[in-house]
Amino acid sequence: MAPISTQWTRLIRFVAAETAQIHIGQPVDPRLDVGLAAWNKQTIRAYEISGSALDPASHVTSNILTVEKLLSPLSREEMKVVRCLGLNYSDHAAETKMAKPAAPILFYKPLASMIGPNAPIFIPKVAQPVQEHLSDYEVELTIIIGKAAKDVSEADALDYVLGYTGANDVSFRKHQLTTSQWGFSKGFDNTTPLGPVLVSHSAIPNPQEIPLTCTLNGQVLQDGNTNDQIFNVRQTVSFLSQGTTLEPGSVILTGTPKGVGFARKPAIVLKNGDDCRVWLGHGIGTLINPVIEEGHHQAKL
DSSP states (O other): OOOOOOSOSEEEEEEETTTSSEEEEEESSTTOOHHHHHHTTOOOEEEEEESOTTOTTOEEEEEEEEEEEEEOSSOTTTOOOEEEEESOBHHHHHHTTOOOOSSOEEEEEOGGGEEOTTOOEEEOGGGOSHHHHTEEOOEEEEEEEOSOBOSOOTTTGGGGEEEEEEEEOOEEHHHHHHSSOOTTTTOOTTOEEEEEEEEEGGGOSOGGGOEEEEEETTEEEEEEEGGGBSSOHHHHHHHHHTTSOBOTTOEEEOOOOSOOGGGSSSOOOOOTTOEEEEEETTTTEEEEEEEEETTSOOOOO
8 A cells, every 4th residue: 555645745724814725735834833823913814725635636725815813734524533642652651650551552532632732721620720630731643544544554554644733631640640541631631732734745754753741831841752652653543443434533641751741740730821832843833822721810921
């Protein structure tokens, strides 16, 4: 099976100033950190892409549009299923004093939990007070599947990857540690940022050398690299496809490196008014989200 080939290398989804409509495009500046520029309200221009993000035949046009509002690379309607791996970095397993898993730990997220760049992370009342519920951040490399994958080998696994983006797997540890099933604690509405840029598989031939960080209110709390993953991207895609069809648009969060808040002494938690930023290298960029606690005054956007 041949790898997925796209004309674009960096894809963004946005509302255009010229049309007030949603478009996809490729940033004119190939070096621009689109997420950071959007947060700072800098002008972002993109070549319009004709077609959809999930159609490899989509092509980059010469029409240039201005980004009015940056959105997640895929809409909720385009995301088929959101799968997530837990405890998938050696250093993260060590800091939580948990044994490395013998097989990938899988949980799912509802589509209603997914948000885009600059959108507020919304902490519901069921996860308050935050010091008790330990609201937490997790920077994650995220795989987007581009064609149906079932029973694929590790050798062929990357042929089914459309591209890579970033995510912040916001978690609420009290709920998480109450049960062996993590879906409830990681699936609240509007809590999982995704983006800002979808980088094509061809532009990241080796996904096991991507640096990734999380910064909270200006302090770098996570600083890792995907080379520390217990189950690498090939192994993850192959494992999840056994007996199961991964449809185009499937989203796979691949775990987080050390530095999470609840493992620190004292614990660091996400709270109302916080500025949480995850960054991934190789052109993915910075995903920035303010934090709002339900019932509190809105965080300043």
